[in-house]
Amino acid sequence: MSIIELQNVHKVYDMGAEKVHALNGVDLTIGKAEYVAIMGPSGSGKSTMMNLLGCLDTPSTGSYILNGTAVEKLNDQELAAIRNKEIGFVFQTFNLLARTDALQNVELPLIYAGVSRRERRERAQRALARVGLTDRAHHLPNELSGGQRQRVAIARALVNDPSILLADEPTGNLDTATSSEIMQLFDELHSQGNTVILVTHEADIAAHADRKIVLRDGKVLTDIREPAKAAAV
Amino acid sequence: MVVSENIRIAFRALRANKLRSILTTLGIIIGVAAVIAVVSIVQGLQFMITKELQGVGATYVMVLPKHDQNQGPGVLARQVKLTWEDGEAIRDRVPGIRLITPLIVAPGQVVKIGERQHSTMLLGVNQDWPEVNNHEVELGRFFSRLDMEHRRKVTVIGQKVAEELGLSDPVGKEIYVGALPVSIIGVMEKRGQALGQDSDDLAFIPFDTAVNLLGRTSGDQIQLRLQAEDASVVDQVKDGISHLLRQRHKIPEGQPNDFDVMLQDEILKTVGSILGMITTVVGAVVGVALLVGGIGIMNIMLVSVTERTREIGVRKAVGARRQDILIQFLIEAVTLSLAGGGIGLAVGWGIGALVASLLPGDWPPAHVPFWAILLAVGFSAIVGIFFGIYPAGKASRLDPIDALRYE
Numbered sequence: 001m002s003i004i005e006l007q008n009v010h011k012v013y014d015m016g017a018e019k020v021h022a023l024n025g026v027d028l029t030i031g032k033a034e035y036v037a038i039m040g041p042s043g044s045g046k047s048t049m050m051n052l053l054g055c056l057d058t059p060s061t062g063s064y065i066l067n068g069t070a071v072e073k074l075n076d077q078e079l080a081a082i083r084n085k086e087i088g089f090v091f092q093t094f095n096l097l098a099r100t101d102a103l104q105n106v107e108l109p110l111i112y113a114g115v116s117r118r119e120r121r122e123r124a125q126r127a128l129a130r131v132g133l134t135d136r137a138h139h140l141p142n143e144l145s146g147g148q149r150q151r152v153a154i155a156r157a158l159v160n161d162p163s164i165l166l167a168d169e170p171t172g173n174l175d176t177a178t179s180s181e182i183m184q185l186f187d188e189l190h191s192q193g194n195t196v197i198l199v200t201h202e203a204d205i206a207a208h209a210d211r212k213i214v215l216r217d218g219k220v221l222t223d224i225r226e227p228a229k230a231a232a233v
Numbered sequence: 234m235v236v237s238e239n240i241r242i243a244f245r246a247l248r249a250n251k252l253r254s255i256l257t258t259l260g261i262i263i264g265v266a267a268v269i270a271v272v273s274i275v276q277g278l279q280f281m282i283t284k285e286l287q288g289v290g291a292t293y294v295m296v297l298p299k300h301d302q303n304q305g306p307g308v309l310a311r312q313v314k315l316t317w318e319d320g321e322a323i324r325d326r327v328p329g330i331r332l333i334t335p336l337i338v339a340p341g342q343v344v345k346i347g348e349r350q351h352s353t354m355l356l357g358v359n360q361d362w363p364e365v366n367n368h369e370v371e372l373g374r375f376f377s378r379l380d381m382e383h384r385r386k387v388t389v390i391g392q393k394v395a396e397e398l399g400l401s402d403p404v405g406k407e408i409y410v411g412a413l414p415v416s417i418i419g420v421m422e423k424r425g426q427a428l429g430q431d432s433d434d435l436a437f438i439p440f441d442t443a444v445n446l447l448g449r450t451s452g453d454q455i456q457l458r459l460q461a462e463d464a465s466v467v468d469q470v471k472d473g474i475s476h477l478l479r480q481r482h483k484i485p486e487g488q489p490n491d492f493d494v495m496l497q498d499e500i501l502k503t504v505g506s507i508l509g510m511i512t513t514v515v516g517a518v519v520g521v522a523l524l525v526g527g528i529g530i531m532n533i534m535l536v537s538v539t540e541r542t543r544e545i546g547v548r549k550a551v552g553a554r555r556q557d558i559l560i561q562f563l564i565e566a567v568t569l570s571l572a573g574g575g576i577g578l579a580v581g582w583g584i585g586a587l588v589a590s591l592l593p594g595d596w597p598p599a600h601v602p603f604w605a606i607l608l609a610v611g612f613s614a615i616v617g618i619f620f621g622i623y624p625a626g627k628a629s630r631l632d633p634i635d636a637l638r639y640e
Contacts, residue, residue, distance in 0.1 A: 056550065056633050077554050084552020095547045095637065099249050111238055112552040156551065 003163050003195055004030040004053065009062035011048050011218075022048035023059070024218035030164075030197070035190040037198045037206035040215035047168075049215060050199045054166050055083045067163045084112050088157030090167035094149040096141040102128065102152045103137040109160045127155040131185060147178035154185060164195045171205055183208050236564070243565040246537070247572075254569060257533040260526025261573030261616065262580060264519045265609045269581025271515040272605045274588055275508050280597050282504050286497055288367045291464040292331070295495045296323075296457035296474060313454065313491045317440065319481055320457045327473035329466035332361040336456040337443045344394060344436055346408040351397035354435040355410065357443025357451075358458075365458045368432075373404040373419030376439050380418075384441045389419040393433040410438065413446050467496050523612060526573065527620035534566050534624035545628055546636025559629035566621025567614055574613030578606060 011023040022045045030036055040046045051057040052064060055071055058079070064071040067086055074082065089095075096105045106124040115123070128134055131151040141149055150170060157165055167186065171179035187208055190196045198209055206212050214221045247254045286293075298315040317335045324333045337357035343350055356362075360376045363369050370389060380387055388410060395403045403417045415438060424432035444452040461470045471494045478492055538545070545558055578601075585599035 051634050054550070056637075080549065080552050080554040080557075083550060087550075089550050091637070095543065095550075097544055097547065099245065108548070109551040112548075112554070112557060160552075 001032050002029045003032045003034075003067050004028065005063075005065040006052075006059075007063045007065075009052065009059045009064060011045075011052065011057070012060045021218050023052070026062075026215075026218070026220055028213070028220065028223075030195070032163075033190070033193050033195055035187075035196050035208070035210045037200060037209035037212045038215065039201060039203075039206050039212060040221070041201065043217075044215040045218040046199055046201070046215055048218075050166065050168050053164070053197065054087050054089060055079050080112075084109055084160065086163040088160065088162035088165045090150070090153050090157050090165065090170045092169035092172035094141070094146075094153045094173070096149055096152055096156075098141055101138045101140055102133060102144065102155075105141070105152055106155045106159050108156060113160060123159055124155070127159040128152070130158060130189075131155045145178075146174050147181055150174065150178075150182050151185065154182075154189075158189070158194075164197055165189065166197050166199070168199045169201075170198065171200075171202070179205070236560070239561050239564045240568065242561055243568045246541075246565055247568060250537075253533060254572075257529050258526070258569055258573030258576065260522060260529045261570050261613050262526075262577040264522030264526055265574050265577025265613060266581035266584065267522065268515060268519040269578055269601055269605060269609060270584035270588070271512065273582065273585030273599045273601045275512055276600050276602060277585075277589055277597050279505070279508055280600070283501065286501055286504075289365075289497065290367065290460070291497050292461040292467055293365075293497045294459040294461060294467060294470060294474070295493075295500075296320075296459070296478075297493045297495070298454050298456070299489075299491050299493050314482070315455055315457070315478075315492055316453055317455060319478060320455075322481060323457070323459075323474055323477060327470060327477055329462050329470045329473070330459055331462045332365050332460045334359045334361045334365050334458050335440045336362075336458055337440065337447065337451055338456070339443070339447055339451070342411060342436070344390075344398065344408055344410050346398050346400070346406060349398050351394060353391075353394050353397075355443065355447075356435055356437050357440045357447070357455075358437055359440050362437065362458070365460050368424065369422050370419040371422040373417070375419055376437070381439050381441065384439060384445070386413060386415040386442060387418045387439065388415040389421060389437045390417055391421050391431075391433040391435045392423050393431055394436055395420055397434075410436065411446060413442075415442075471496060523616050527570070527616040530566055530569050530617065531620035531624060533569075534562060534621055535627070537565070538562065538624050538628040541628075542631065542636045542639040545631050546633050546639065549631070549633035550637060555629040558631075559625045562625035562628045563618065563621045566625065567617035570613040570617030570620075571610065574610050577613075578609050581609075 006026050006028040009023055009026045010021065013020045013022055024045075026045075026049070038046060038049055048057070052059060055066065055074075056079075058064070058072050058074070062072070066082065069082060071079070071082065097108070103121070103124050106127050107120045110120040110123060125134070125137065128137055131154050133148060133151050133155065136144060136148060136152075141152070144152065165186075170186070171182055174182060183205065186196055186198070196209070198205060200206055210227045211223070211225045213223045296315065298313045320333055320335050324330060335358065339355040339357070341352050342355040343352050345351070359381055360378050363375050371392075373389070375389055376387060379385075388408070390403060398408065400406055400417075403420055406417050407414055408417060409415075421433070421437075438446070459470070461467045474494050475490065479490065482491055484491065548558060582599060582601050585601065589597070589599045
C-alpha cells in the first residue's frame with residue numbers, strides 16, 4: 001500500500017525575470033513502512049521535495065496523494081491540519097521552542113490537534129520514553145545536549161502518530177558519535193513500522209535507508225532499493 | 234486550539250521579557266492611572282460640594298451683587314449696591330419667602346482674649362442664619378431678635394476659633410473683635426472644611442453690629458441668603474426678587490442685572506459643568522497617552538514577531554493554522570495592554586487615596602466608580618486589539634518555509 005504518490009510533479013518558482021524549475025516532472029511512490037533517503041547535490045530540488053512531501057508547499061502542476069488525500073487541492077487551513085496529522089518533522093537545527101521544557105515541546109502538535117491537557121501530557125511522556133528521555137522531561141532545550149535536543153524533536157515528530165517521519169539533515173548539526181546514536185534511533189523507529197524519509201546529502205547517513213532516491217536538476221536520477229540491514233549491523 | 238492555552242503561551246512570552254513588557258505597558262499604565270486618579274478626585278470633590286449644598290436644601294436662594302466688568306469704568310460712578318433695605322423689601326413684598334438673612338463677609342478680622350489672638354472670618358448676619366444655612370448652634374444659643382434690635386455686642390463663634398483662643402468653656406467669655414468687646418453667647422456645631430475653606434474658623438456678630446464695626450459703607454454691598462417656603466416656588470421667588478431689585482435699582486429695560494440670584498440646583502449645575510470640563514480635558518490627555526501606549530505595544534509586538542519568526546515556522550510546521558498564530562499574538566498584545574490597564578488602575582486608585590488622605594477635613598475616601606474601572610479595562614483591551622491586529626496578522630501570514638529558514 002502506497003502512502004505517498006507523486007505524479008508528474010512540477011514546482012516552478014517565479015524569480016522575476018526567469019522561472020526556476022525546482023522540480024521538473026517527478027513520479028514517485030513510497031510505500032508504508034519504507035525507509036527512504038532522498039539525496040542530491042544542492043540545487044537538485046532536494047529542499048523543494050522535502051517542503052512538498054511535508055505539505056509546507058503544494059506542486060505547481062501534477063498531483064501529490066498523501067495517504068489517500070490529494071494535497072495539491074488543499075487550502076492553507078487544510079494543509080495545516082494534514083501537517084498536524086500526517087507529518088512528523090525533524091529538522092537539522094532541531095527547532096525546539098526556547099523557554100519551553102522538553103515535555104511541552106513534545107506536546108506542541110497535540111495542542112493544535114485539540115487534544116485535552118491530560119491526554120497531551122500522557123502521550124508526550126510516552127513519546128519521550130520512546131526516545132529514551134523520560135528523565136529529561138522538564139529540562140529546557142538549552143539544558144540539553146545536541147543529541148538530546150534532536151531526540152526531543154523526534155519525540156515531537158512521533159507524538160501524533162504521523163504517516164511519515166520526515167527528517168531534513170537530522171544529523172547535520174551533530175558530531176559523529178551522536179549522529180550514529182540518532183541514526184540508530186531512526187533505524188529502530190523504522191523497524192517498529194514507521195515510514196521514515198531522510199533528506200540528506202551524506203552517503204553514510206543515506207546508507208541507513210533501504211531505498212535511495214537521487215535527485216538531479218529537479219528529476220529523479222536514480223532510485224535504488226538495497227536493504228541496508230546487512231550494512232547497518 | 235483553546236484560548237486558555239494561548240493565554241498561557243502569552244504569559245510565558247511576556248515573562249521571558251519582563252523589563253521589556255513593563256516598559257512597553259508604561260504608556261497604558263500612565264494613561265489609565267491618570268484617568269482613575271482624576272476621576273476619583275473629581276468624584277470626591279463632587280461628593281463634598283453636593284453634600285454641602287444639599288445640606289441647605291432645594292429651597293436655598295442666594296442673592297449677590299454683581300461686579301460686571303463688561304460695563305467698563307462707567308459702572309464705578311454708579312456703585313453696585315445691595316443693601317439690607319433691599320433685603321427687607323424682598324421679605325415684605327416677594328411672596329413665598331420663609332426666612333431671609335443679610336450677610337456681610339469680612340475675612341481677616343482679629344479676635345483676641347488676653348494675650349491670645351487669632352485672625353478669623355467675621356460674618357454679620359441676623360437671627361435666622363442657623364435655619365437658613367442649616368448650621369446649628371452646639372453650645373449656648375444664636376442671636377435672638379432682641380439681640381438684633383438692641384444691637385447687643387454678642388458673638389457666636391466656630392469651634393476652631395474657640396480652640397485658637399484656648400477657650401474650653403467659651404460661653405459667657407468676653408473677647409475683642411477688633412476694638413469691640415463682645416461676649417460669646419454660643420458655639421456653632423462642627424462642620425469641617427470644604428473647598429479650602431474652614432467652616433469652623435469663623436465668628437458671627439449681629440448684622441447691625443457688624444456694620445457699626447466695619448463702617449457705614451460695609452452695608453452697601455451685602456449678600457442675602459433665603460429659604461423659600463417650598464421647592465416648587467423657588468423659581469417664582471427668583472423672578473420676584475429679580476423684578477423687585479430691578480425696580481429698586483432703577484435698571485432700565487434691556488440692561489443687565491446688577492445682581493445675581495442663584496438657586497441650589499443652579500449652583501450644583503455650575504459646579505457639575507466645571508468638574509465635567511476638568512474630566513473632559515483629562516480624558517483628552519489620557520486618550521493621547523493611550524494612543525502612544527498602543528503604538529508602543531504595536532512596535533514591541535512587531536519586534537517580537539520578527540524575533541520569533543522561527544517559532545512561528547515551527548508552530549506552522551506542526552499544524553498551527555493561521556488563526557492559531559493570529560490569536561496567539563493578539564492575546565499577547567491584549568495581555569500586555571490589559572496588564573497595563575490593571576496596574577494603571579491600581580496606581581491611579583493609590584494616587585486618589587493618597588490625595589484624599591493628604592487633603593484636610595472630611596474628604597471622602599477615594600472612590601473609583603464602576604464605570605471608570607470598566608472604561609479603563611475596556612479601553613486598554615481595545616488598544617491591545619487595535620494595535621495588536623497588525624503584528625498578529627503579519628505573524629499569521631508568514632510562509633512556514635521562509636519562517637523555518639529565517640536566521
